[in-house]
Amino acid sequence: MAPLLNIEHLSISYGGIQAIKDVSIHLEQGEIVSVLGANGAGKSTLLQAVSGLVPISGGSVVFSSEVLNKVPAYEIVLKGISLSPEGRRVFPTLTVEENLNLGAYTRRKMRDEVRKAKDRVFSLFPILSERRKQLAGTLSGGEQQMLAIGRALMSTPRVLLLDEPSLGLAPILVKQIFDIIAEINAQGTSILLVEQNAHKALGIASRGYVLENGRIVASGPTSSLRSDEKIQEAYLGGAALRKKAAR
Amino acid sequence: MHVILEQIINGLTIGSFYALIALGYSMVYGVLKLINFAHGDFFTLGSYLGYTVLVFGAALLTAHFGLWGALTAALIFAAVSLALVGLIVERLAYRPVYPAGRLPAVVSALGASIFLQNTIMVGWGPRFQAYPSELIPNVHLQIGGIHLSLLQILILVMSFLLMGLLYYIVQKTTFGAAIRATAHDRKTASLMGININKVILFIFTLGPALGAMTGIMVGMYYRQISFTMGWNYGLKAFTASVLGGIGNIPGAMIGGLILGVLEMLGAAYISAAWKDVFVFIILILVLIFRPTGILGEKVAEKV
Numbered sequence: 001m002a003p004l005l006n007i008e009h010l011s012i013s014y015g016g017i018q019a020i021k022d023v024s025i026h027l028e029q030g031e032i033v034s035v036l037g038a039n040g041a042g043k044s045t046l047l048q049a050v051s052g053l054v055p056i057s058g059g060s061v062v063f064s065s066e067v068l069n070k071v072p073a074y075e076i077v078l079k080g081i082s083l084s085p086e087g088r089r090v091f092p093t094l095t096v097e098e099n100l101n102l103g104a105y106t107r108r109k110m111r112d113e114v115r116k117a118k119d120r121v122f123s124l125f126p127i128l129s130e131r132r133k134q135l136a137g138t139l140s141g142g143e144q145q146m147l148a149i150g151r152a153l154m155s156t157p158r159v160l161l162l163d164e165p166s167l168g169l170a171p172i173l174v175k176q177i178f179d180i181i182a183e184i185n186a187q188g189t190s191i192l193l194v195e196q197n198a199h200k201a202l203g204i205a206s207r208g209y210v211l212e213n214g215r216i217v218a219s220g221p222t223s224s225l226r227s228d229e230k231i232q233e234a235y236l237g238g239a240a241l242r243k244k245a246a247r
Numbered sequence: 248m249h250v251i252l253e254q255i256i257n258g259l260t261i262g263s264f265y266a267l268i269a270l271g272y273s274m275v276y277g278v279l280k281l282i283n284f285a286h287g288d289f290f291t292l293g294s295y296l297g298y299t300v301l302v303f304g305a306a307l308l309t310a311h312f313g314l315w316g317a318l319t320a321a322l323i324f325a326a327v328s329l330a331l332v333g334l335i336v337e338r339l340a341y342r343p344v345y346p347a348g349r350l351p352a353v354v355s356a357l358g359a360s361i362f363l364q365n366t367i368m369v370g371w372g373p374r375f376q377a378y379p380s381e382l383i384p385n386v387h388l389q390i391g392g393i394h395l396s397l398l399q400i401l402i403l404v405m406s407f408l409l410m411g412l413l414y415y416i417v418q419k420t421t422f423g424a425a426i427r428a429t430a431h432d433r434k435t436a437s438l439m440g441i442n443i444n445k446v447i448l449f450i451f452t453l454g455p456a457l458g459a460m461t462g463i464m465v466g467m468y469y470r471q472i473s474f475t476m477g478w479n480y481g482l483k484a485f486t487a488s489v490l491g492g493i494g495n496i497p498g499a500m501i502g503g504l505i506l507g508v509l510e511m512l513g514a515a516y517i518s519a520a521w522k523d524v525f526v527f528i529i530l531i532l533v534l535i536f537r538p539t540g541i542l543g544e545k546v547a548e549k550v
Contacts, residue, residue, distance in 0.1 A: 054432055077440035089435040091428045099422045106440035108421045179478065 002065055003083070004190055005050070007157050012042075012049050019045045021214045022059070025192075027159065028033025032181070032191045034201035034222070036235055037211035043194040045085050046211070047161045050192075051083040052076045063159070077104050083155035086164045086194075088148040092137025096128055099136050099147055102162035104223045114154070120187075121150035123178055142173040149180070159190050166197045178204055198235035202226055210235070248368055249392045254515045260399055260468065262507020263406030267461040268484035269491070269499035270413060271454030277430035278493035280349055284356040285336055286458060286475055287481020288363035291474060292332065293325040293459020294466045295371050300324050301379055316383070321506060322463055326456040333455030336363075336450060360477075367474040375473045378466040402464050410500050417496045426450070430494055479523075483510075486530040492543020501541060 003026035007128055012020040018043045027033050048054045050061050052073035061068045063079060071079065082103075090099055100121060104114045122129035125146040129157050131139060136147055145165055162181065166174040179202050193224045195201035200224040202208055210218040212233060218231060225231050251334040275283040300308075308317035340359040344351040386397040396439055417423035429436040429446045437443055465470045465480070483506065491502025506526060513525040533540060 023456065051438060053437070062412060072442075073434075073437040074440050074442045077438065083438050085435060085438065089432060091431050091435070093431060094424055101421050102424055102428055102439045102441070105425060139445075151439075 002062075003027060005066060006062040007050065007059070008062065009059035010046070010049065010056065010061065010126065011186040012045055012054055013057050014054065016211075019214050020049065023211070023214070023216055024059075025209055025216070025219075027190055027192050029190055030185070030188065031207065032185050032193060034205035034208040035192070035194045035200055035211055036196075036198050036208060036225075036231075037194075038196065038234075042214040043211055044163055045214075047083055047163050047194055049087075050076075050081065050161060055223045073142055077155050077157070080155075080158040080161070081161065082152040082155050083161040084148045084152040084163060084165065088141075088144045090136040090139070090144050090147050090151070092135065094136055095133055095138070096147055097132040098155050099151050100128070100132075101229075103151035104153060109129065113156070117154045117156050121153055124153075124183065125150050142169050142177070145169060145173075145177060146180075149177075149184075153189075157174070157189065159192065160184065161189060162193045164195060165193070166195060166200060174200060198231075202236075205243065250515070251512075252393050253512045256393065256395065256399070256403075257510030258508030259504055260402055260406075261511065262487075262504040263403065263410070264461050264465055264468075264503075265484045265487040266500045266503025266504050267406060267409060267457050267505045268480055270410075270496065272481075272485050273457050273488040273494055273496060274426070274450040274454050276488070277496070278426065278433075278446060279341075279345075279352070281341065281352045281356065282485070283454075284353070284481070285340070285359035285363055286454065287477030287479075287484070288360050288367070289329050289333060289455040289477075290458035290461070290462045290465075290480055291472070291477035292328045292363060292367055293455070294462025294472045295367055295376070295474075296325040296328050296459065297321040297463035298371075298376055298378055298466055298472060303381065305379060305382075305550070314382070321459050325459040325463055329455040329459035330452035332363075333451040337451040337536070339448065351475040364474055364477065371474065373474065375471050378470045378472065380470060382467060398467060402468060403539035405460075405464065409460065413453070413457070414497060414500070422449075483523075483526055486526055488540075489530060490533050490540055492540030494541070495540065495542045498540055498542035503540075517525065 005027040007023060008027040010020055011018065011024045015233065023046065025033070028221065035043055035046065042115060045054060049056050052068070052071055056069045063081060066079065068076065068079065092104070100118055101114065104117055107113050127143055128146055128150055131143065136144065149162065149165065165181065166179050169177065174197065181191065182204055193201055193205060202225060205222050208222050208225045209216050210225070218225060219229060268286065271286045271289065272283060275281055301317065304320070305317050308320050312320065336359050340355045341352055383401060385400045388395050388397065417426055425436065425441045426446055428439065429441060429443055433443055484503065487503035487506045488499045490506060491498030491500070506529065509529065510522050510526055514522040516539050
């Protein structure tokens, strides 16, 4: 069976720079797949291309056997793919509830479904329920991250794209967010996760890819990625680990 | 005491004109970061179209639908026509230059303004035109010693209804939230499934339609319209939207009302000849001391 989301030989260039070069990634139904990489490796560009925000110059993005290359961003949500963007991007002058309602914008006529989706988000993130009338700009960083993920869930997507959900958060919040990501996945949503926090990203995923300068340099089950020396060195603080072991 | 109350009511009347025009500026600025210089001319064109309906169609319309019917017909005709004109101007003058950045769009807006103004001059002539004088019964009411004309009450009621309606759409509906979200962050708005082009088309029909209805109210209030009046009203409405916080919809309404009242009080107690000066002093002061306007305060984004 074909994978749920299949990115094949994807290339993206803008401003004369090739940001993504011949990248192939697939996501099966029910999986969490992580894409690791340093700043500027092209991780966000990849997710933005799947979401229709940046034009694709080569290769293809296929979602449940439909090619999405030319589909505009506002229609991608309808297809069942939803992005929680890097830096959260909540609408700060709108209330928490308005942010969530916009997440379900494409289904705004189906009030029952919107209510159901909102109940689900509030059960995952009870703090959002408490703050529903508050402006999103007044939330803490962690709460804004929860809102961004919750908002992306409001369209009840089949594939959730998460761009750096741990960015700028305290370790305890990172743990909380990743626990909830696992729970979302357990409820049946497939997740493509882009992260700099390699420990967390490999801990939660079944498979992973490593992106460097727009190219995939390693991929495979997370267990094999974790034991790969080069990856330990570059992303898992390998040198520090070895020093610890030597002592 | 009565004098000052009457001046405040006069100020609210002209302030509601400014507010309704300012809404058009602010909605377009909010979403496109473009100052639509043609907006004042939308207002003028609406006023002239309403004038034509009332002068040439009034006899016929009044016979069939009565005075209020004729007035309603003029308002609807002008609003619908200007909604179409707004769409055409957006398509022909703005959409082709969006990719080129903000400055070309502003130049294009000035061009559209000159074009519309000259079109009105060619169509109706360069002279002042006079709105029919006995349109609304010339009834004066006295409420607690304050003189009010029926026309003034009508204008105030209509303006506040229109503002209330727009406030409801923008602040209370999901589509309104989509407009505000688009104004804040277009890219993320499109991730929500919001079609940005539809939002742009909406504001380019609603803004000009509101402007057109305001044009008719101004024609009835002052009785006299000219093809250049859009410039002055446009500039004052623009000031009102800056005062309220440009891009902010409740701000445009508040800014317009405050500006109207200040202008009237300045005219009554300092000098009527200087009333335009007060308006532009306010613009300069706001730009120097509070460029975000009254409601345009930025909520801090946490990183």
